[in-house]
Amino acid sequence: MSASRFLRRLDERGATLELVAVSLAVCLAAAALAVDVGLLVTARTEAQRSADMAAHAGASALIPNPYSEAAARSEAILFAAKNDIRGDSTVVLPEDVEVMLDESKVRVTVHRTMSRGSPIATFFARMLGVDEVDIRAVAAAVARPADAVDCLLPVAIADRWREADGTPADVNDTWDPDEGDEYDDGSVGYTTDDLGRLITLKPSQGASHKNDGTSQGDSIPDSNRFEAGWWYLWYPTGGGGAKTLREQVLRCPELSKPWKVGDWVTDKNGNVQSIQKAFNDLIARDPSAYWDDGCKCVEGSAFPVSPRLRAIPMFNPETYTKQGPGSNFQISDFMGVFVIPGPGGPPGQQSTYAYIASIQGQLGGGGPTTGPLVKAVQIVE
Numbered sequence: 515m516s517a518s519r520f521l522r523r524l525d526e527r528g529a530t531l532e533l534v535a536v537s538l539a540v541c542l543a544a545a546a547l548a549v550d551v552g553l554l555v556t557a558r559t560e561a562q563r564s565a566d567m568a569a570h571a572g573a574s575a576l577i578p579n580p581y582s583e584a585a586a587r588s589e590a591i592l593f594a595a596k597n598d599i600r601g602d603s604t605v606v607l608p609e610d611v612e613v614m615l616d617e618s619k620v621r622v623t624v625h626r627t628m629s630r631g632s633p634i635a636t637f638f639a640r641m642l643g644v645d646e647v648d649i650r651a652v653a654a655a656v657a658r659p660a661d662a663v664d665c666l667l668p669v670a671i672a673d674r675w676r677e678a679d680g681t682p683a684d685v686n687d688t689w690d691p692d693e694g695d696e697y698d699d700g701s702v703g704y705t706t707d708d709l710g711r712l713i714t715l716k717p718s719q720g721a722s723h724k725n726d727g728t729s730q731g732d733s734i735p736d737s738n739r740f741e742a743g744w745w746y747l748w749y750p751t752g753g754g755g756a757k758t759l760r761e762q763v764l765r766c767p768e769l770s771k772p773w774k775v776g777d778w779v780t781d782k783n784g785n786v787q788s789i790q791k792a793f794n795d796l797i798a799r800d801p802s803a804y805w806d807d808g809c810k811c812v813e814g815s816a817f818p819v820s821p822r823l824r825a826i827p828m829f830n831p832e833t834y835t836k837q838g839p840g841s842n843f844q845i846s847d848f849m850g851v852f853v854i855p856g857p858g859g860p861p862g863q864q865s866t867y868a869y870i871a872s873i874q875g876q877l878g879g880g881g882p883t884t885g886p887l888v889k890a891v892q893i894v895e
Contacts, residue, residue, distance in 0.1 A: 557600050557626065557634045558649050564604040565624045565653035566893055568594035572611060572620030573655035573891045577874045578823065579811040580706060583613040586620050599626055600634060621654035621895065654895035660875025660888045662772035663825045663848045668762040668789075669715055670746045670779060673828040673846045674703045689831045697832045697846075704828070704849055706886050708870045709810040715826075715851060715868040716793060746829075746843075747782040747789065756788040763792035764799075772876055773827065773845060775884055781842045793866040796822060797855050805852050805869045812852050812871065822853045825873050825888060848875065849887040 572590030579585040587608055594606035604624055612621040626632045626649045633646035678694030689695055749758060751767040759782070761767070800822050803815040812820050829843035850873025856865040875888040 553600075553637070554634060554647055554649065558651065560597065560599045561604070561624045561626060561649055561651035562653065564594050564597035564599060564606075565622045565651040566655075567597055568604075568606055568611070568622040568624070569620050569653040569655040569895075570891050570893060572613065572622065573618065573657045574874065576613075576615070576618050576620070576657050577872050577889050577891070578819065579809055580618065580709065580872050581615060582809050582811065583615060585809075585811075586613045587611045590620055590622050594622065594624065599624075602632075605630075605632065618657040618889065619654060619894075621652065624651045626650070652895060653893060655891050655893050657889040657891050658877075659886065660884050660890035661877055662774045663827075663875040663884060663888055664772040665766035665825060666750045666762075666773060666848075667715075667824045667826050667851070667853075668748055668750055668759050668782075670748055670781070670827045670829055670843070670845075671713065672831045672834075673697065675831050691832070695831075697830055703847055703885060704870060704887060706872070708887075709872060710805065710807050711870045712867055713851070713870060714865060715853060716789060716866040748779050748827075749782060754782070759789055760792040763789065763796055773848075775845055775847060777845045778833075779827065779829065779843055779845060790864050790866065793853060794855065794864075796853060803852075805854065805871075810872075819874075820852070823871055823873060824851060824853065825849070825875070826851055847887075848884045849873075 568590040571593035572586040575582070575586045575589040590611045591606045591608070594604045597604045606622060606624060610623045610625065614620070626634055628646060628648055633648050635646055672689060675689060675695055675697040678690075747759060750762055750773070751758070800815055800817060800820045803812055803820040803822055805811075806813040812823055815822075825848050827845045828847045828849060830846040831843075833844040835842060850871040851868035852871045853866060853868050856867050870887070872887055872889065875884055875890050877890040877892055
């Protein structure tokens with residue numbers, strides 16, 4: 515072999531080794547980049563999950579506390595911290611939480627950035643001079659009218675109607691279509707302006723015919739006839755008997771499906787004394803809870819959500835009938851109520867009252883919405 519051929523082969527082998535070396539370096543760099551990209555995608559996903567949960571929690575806090583920006587912000591920060599990003603608890607600062615009370619909306623931004631001193635560290639990308647990467651995640655949630663409701667008390671009241679003089683029905687009015695009273699699909703129904711209004715949840719036997727408080731004092735309504743604030747017993751799960759009603763007062767009845775606007779209900783006649791005892795026992799489960807008119811919400815509860823805060827259906831007064839064996843009225847809406855005791859007395863001669871409250875329902879039922887007093891939370895950003 516000539517010297518020139520030998521040298522040419524050495525050159526070719528050297529070039530091949532250089533090519534292999536370069537290719538190997540490129541493959542290693544690509545693999546390293548893939549590892550870092552995968553870790554960053556995971557961190558970004560974890561940050562988004564933290565933002566989603568924080569926003570959802572913040573908006574959820576606006577259901578029982580519709581006017582409390584502080585409660586929404588506090589819940590958002592608390593729930594963000596329950597989630598990790600690359601093994602570290604998520605830190606959300608007060609300025610990272612935007613609360614829009616007029617929209618019942620909460621927006622949360624999660625930062626893992628150099629300016630916050632918490633960027634995401636890289637591994638192999640450091641060889642390319644990239645030691646840290648910033649990530650952010652934003653989520654917003656809204657508390658909006660729910661599609662359906664469960665955990666109902668076995669009590670129903672008439673929805674608000676329009677009196678013949680054109681004004682919404684108040685506690686002194688009685689439903690009388692012969693006088694021109696009319697119900698127009700809840701357009702004059704209960705709204706967030708009614709939060710904190712005191713209503714008769716269960717009147718005592720022998721109560722006065724007024725619902726203006728004249729028998730107990732101006733601040734305590736009473737009723738024993740078909741009026742705004744009147745009540746009817748019903749069985750959310752079917753069946754019957756005082757024991758069933760008691761269980762439905764003290765516990766959430768298990769339903770095969772939640773109740774919706776438009777469902778028909780059969781009432782249970784009678785002013786059952788045992789129901790009064792059930793309401794007293796319900797109040798005794800959370801005796802420290804009280805209604806705070808400043809925040810229009812329940813304070814002092816020993817529970818995350820007081821068992822005394824429950825949902826009840828309202829019915830379209832036009833549909834009520836005592837004729838025939840079928841259903842007696844149609845659900846037109848729902849509201850939350852916070853159950854409170856009335857003046858003491860022997861069984862059957864006590865009244866139970868409630869403050870109108872906002873309460874959480876369900877989304878996704880596919881039916882009409884339930885109005886402003888029963889809301890559910892949905893991620894919108």
